[in-house]
Amino acid sequence: MKETLQDHAALSDIFNQDEPRVNWHDETLWFVRTKRDRAVNTIPEWELLRETASQIKHNVLSNLSSYLEQFEANAIANGVQVHWAADAKEHNEIVHSILKKHAVNRMVKSKSMLTEECHLNDYLAENGIEVVDTDLGERIVQLADEPPSHIVLPCIHKKKEEIGDLFHIHLGTAAGEADPQVLTEAARQDLRSAFLTRRAALTGVNFAVAETGEIVVCTNEGNADMGVHLADVHIASMGIEKLIPERKHLGFFLRLLTRSATGQPITTYSSHFKKPRPGQEMHIVLVDNGRSRQLGREDFRNSLKCIRCGACMNTCPVYRRSGGHSYQYAISGPIGSILAPNLDMKKHADLPFASTLCGSCSNVCPVKIDIHDQLYKWRQVLVKEGHVSPVKAAGMRGMAWMFSFPAFFNIAGKSGRWFMKYFPFMVNNKLNPWYKEREMPAPPKESFREWYAKREKNKK
Amino acid sequence: MRVGLFIPCYVDQFYPNAAIATLQLLEKFGVDVVFPKKQTCCGQPMANSGFSHLTGDCDELFVENFAEFDYIVCPSGSCVLHVKDHLHSAKHPEKAKEIRTRVYELVEFLTDVLEVKELKAKFPHKVGIHQSCHGLRGLKLSQMSELVAPEFSKPEALLNMVDGLELINLTRVDECCGFGGTFCVAEEAVSSKMGKDRVADHVNNGAEYITGADLSCLMHMEGILKRQKSNVKVIHIAEILNAE
Numbered sequence: 166m167k168e169t170l171q172d173h174a175a176l177s178d179i180f181n182q183d184e185p186r187v188n189w190h191d192e193t194l195w196f197v198r199t200k201r202d203r204a205v206n207t208i209p210e211w212e213l214l215r216e217t218a219s220q221i222k223h224n225v226l227s228n229l230s231s232y233l234e235q236f237e238a239n240a241i242a243n244g245v246q247v248h249w250a251a252d253a254k255e256h257n258e259i260v261h262s263i264l265k266k267h268a269v270n271r272m273v274k275s276k277s278m279l280t281e282e283c284h285l286n287d288y289l290a291e292n293g294i295e296v297v298d299t300d301l302g303e304r305i306v307q308l309a310d311e312p313p314s315h316i317v318l319p320c321i322h323k324k325k326e327e328i329g330d331l332f333h334i335h336l337g338t339a340a341g342e343a344d345p346q347v348l349t350e351a352a353r354q355d356l357r358s359a360f361l362t363r364r365a366a367l368t369g370v371n372f373a374v375a376e377t378g379e380i381v382v383c384t385n386e387g388n389a390d391m392g393v394h395l396a397d398v399h400i401a402s403m404g405i406e407k408l409i410p411e412r413k414h415l416g417f418f419l420r421l422l423t424r425s426a427t428g429q430p431i432t433t434y435s436s437h438f439k440k441p442r443p444g445q446e447m448h449i450v451l452v453d454n455g456r457s458r459q460l461g462r463e464d465f466r467n468s469l470k471c472i473r474c475g476a477c478m479n480t481c482p483v484y485r486r487s488g489g490h491s492y493q494y495a496i497s498g499p500i501g502s503i504l505a506p507n508l509d510m511k512k513h514a515d516l517p518f519a520s521t522l523c524g525s526c527s528n529v530c531p532v533k534i535d536i537h538d539q540l541y542k543w544r545q546v547l548v549k550e551g552h553v554s555p556v557k558a559a560g561m562r563g564m565a566w567m568f569s570f571p572a573f574f575n576i577a578g579k580s581g582r583w584f585m586k587y588f589p590f591m592v593n594n595k596l597n598p599w600y601k602e603r604e605m606p607a608p609p610k611e612s613f614r615e616w617y618a619k620r621e622k623n624k625k
Numbered sequence: 626m627r628v629g630l631f632i633p634c635y636v637d638q639f640y641p642n643a644a645i646a647t648l649q650l651l652e653k654f655g656v657d658v659v660f661p662k663k664q665t666c667c668g669q670p671m672a673n674s675g676f677s678h679l680t681g682d683c684d685e686l687f688v689e690n691f692a693e694f695d696y697i698v699c700p701s702g703s704c705v706l707h708v709k710d711h712l713h714s715a716k717h718p719e720k721a722k723e724i725r726t727r728v729y730e731l732v733e734f735l736t737d738v739l740e741v742k743e744l745k746a747k748f749p750h751k752v753g754i755h756q757s758c759h760g761l762r763g764l765k766l767s768q769m770s771e772l773v774a775p776e777f778s779k780p781e782a783l784l785n786m787v788d789g790l791e792l793i794n795l796t797r798v799d800e801c802c803g804f805g806g807t808f809c810v811a812e813e814a815v816s817s818k819m820g821k822d823r824v825a826d827h828v829n830n831g832a833e834y835i836t837g838a839d840l841s842c843l844m845h846m847e848g849i850l851k852r853q854k855s856n857v858k859v860i861h862i863a864e865i866l867n868a869e
Contacts (some may be wrong), residue, residue: 169827173812174811174812174813174815177812177814177815178813179815180814181814181818182816189820191822200770202770204772206773206821207771208773211773212773212774217772253648280726289667323636347711355732373848390668396756415671428746438633482800482801482803482819483812483815483819486815486818486819486822487815488812517675518674518675518808518811518812519756519812519815520805521801521803521804521806521808521816521819522673522758522759522804522805522807523758523762523801524759524760524761524762524763525762525769525771525799525801527762528762528769528771528772529771541672541673542675545675545676545677545678546672547675548675548676548678549675549678597810598809598810598811599809599810599813599848600815601813601817602813602817602820602848602849602852602853603817603820603845603849603851603852604847604852605848606639606640606844606847606848607640608638608639609639609640609642609683609838611641611642612637612638612641613632613637613641613645613660614632614660614662615638615641616641616645617660617662618662
């Protein structure tokens with residue numbers, strides 16, 4: 166992923182220079198939100214489903230170590246090799262070592278946000294191993310040498326004409342070809358040869374069942390199955406929070422996941438992988454990478470309930486108008502903004518501020534994570550830890566000081582709307598960000614307190 | 626019943642008519658209203674920016690000003706939500722805790738405490754309701770579009786009692802206007818774009834006025850409407866309910 170020195174606000178400013186494109190991006194994702202609304206409104210017990218799933222995950226997080234041990238024991242009994250990775254580096258090294266053992270230098274990979282989080286593709290490329298992403302959206306951003314902009318819809322920021330141009334260069338489609346049917350067929354043919362020739366396949370994990378040691382992978386394209394069934398080695402990478410206690414709990418999550426994500430009743434494929442077929446090797450890599458630390462943060466541990474549906478992104482009015490890349494983290498949008506600071510507070514200090522705290526994210530969340538409250542709480546933590554510009558800090562202290570002295574407040578009010586002075590955005594000039602696209606409210610002849618004082622006087 | 630009138634700092638300074646309408650409206654219903662003169666700010670601008678540790682003095686002042694009243698009423702959902710969620714006092718912890726249960730946004734005070742069933746008000750215009758996020762998702766003044774739950778709307782119920790008023794339907798019923806406190810300057814591009822889109826929804830659906838229970842959002846949308854030299858105006862819901 167390319168690193169920049171610009172923060173979310175600066176990148177959003179660039180994104181907003183093309184307003185028709187912002188409108189298109191906003192409308193596209195809003196359409197997904199409305200599909201979600203239609204789907205969930207066909208389920209009268211929807212809110213109960215959310216609450217139940219949230220409580221199941223609450224149980225998982227409260228007993229994570231024992232569920233992990235149970236899962237590991239069952240997976241090993243099924244003939245799976247289980248690995249533990251403390252961080253991204255260890256994860257990447259484990260995957261590399263498995264591939265090295267089998268002398269594999271080309272691998273197919275279905276969608277896995279964890280491997281994006283760990284920058285696995287870059288690491289393997291540096292070690293001479295080529296990865297082909299087989300989820301269509303992921304394949305498109307891979308060809309464009311970009312990170313995904315959305316966890317469920319990785320190339321949602323791209324128009325079909327731009328995808329046509331990419332395919333023309335990389336897959337040899339006709340110049341100017343932008344018909345989705347034609348482009349999808351070209352990708353299909355190209356991926357088919359990858360599926361048939363790769364000996365190793367890596368998948369993500371949507372759910373891991375402690376009771377049985379199996380993993381469940383949800384895809385719409387069947388690409389996880391194509392990869393795994395044709396490969397000699399299956400590696401499944403999962404965050405340690407992906408566990409659910411029993412198979413029967415899966416029903417709650419499968420009903421919630423895709424309705425929240427895209428408005429579909431269920432993913433086209435919900436594939437269970439329990440044991441390697443004869444002659445195949447199956448590995449599961451359990452990755453911590455900051456999750457234990459987040460589990461220890463009382464205010465933020467619920468963020469680990471996330472099942473990666475992306476509903477919070479689709480509903481977020483800021484995400485829709487700033488694009489996923491402005492977040493500069495594998496998981497963008499509201500959920501990414503409460504996960505990222507756990508990994509690196511300094512680097513991701515801008516993200517909890519990239520929100521109006523409107524709260525729509527918490528309402529669509531299928532596992533009821535209090536996302537907007539956590540954004541508020543992260544702001545308090547980041548300021549206390551010193552990750553905020555000194556100018557802003559001084560301004561805030563000035564404001565707090567003034568509000569604590571009513572007499573000063575009154576004098577300031579009388580001497581011509583103190584607001585202009587102390588809310589720096591309240592001034593009509595070109596340096597004022599408010600004024601760029603908005604007029605100032607016109608100061609009235611008298612404030613309410615002046616009017617009230619007069620009325621009190623006249624009463625006497 | 627004695628009510629302490631809590632007028633947010635920017636309403637006092639920029640929108641006195643909304644505050645006057647709030648006071649007059651409450652008095653029409655026979656409420657004894659007092660405006661404690663030493664009030665300043667609830668501390669929300671600081672807290673939402675991550676500086677809640679600096680709001681201690683604001684909080685103490687708020688408790689001193691409002692502890693004596695039966696209810697505290699305020700024509701701004703987001704300030705009320707802040708007090709409800711975050712008011713603390715080292716000197717008077719019990720009083721602060723109690724205030725948090727007695728502070729009401731104007732609309733919910735009218736519908737839930739005074740149980741207003743009819744109004745003498747006239748406003749012959751097409752009006753769009755802006756559901757401010759903190760009033761909507763924090764105070765639950767209306768049902769939220771994300772939930773699978775029965776519909777209701779407290780501001781709509783009151784506006785339906787006003788003679789001649791016609792409510793318009795919006796394409797997106799409860800999207801944020803993008804104000805967000807310091808967000809409006811810290812994230813200027815997205816904030817302005819959100820404001821423009823919200824205003825366009827009202828304008829395209831025929832609103833002459835945009836109303837709501839939170840002036841910060843209305844101030845934001847007014848800024849955009851004025852820049853666009855639009856004839857559409859913003860008006861606080863108290864001013865409509867008090868219009869004769």
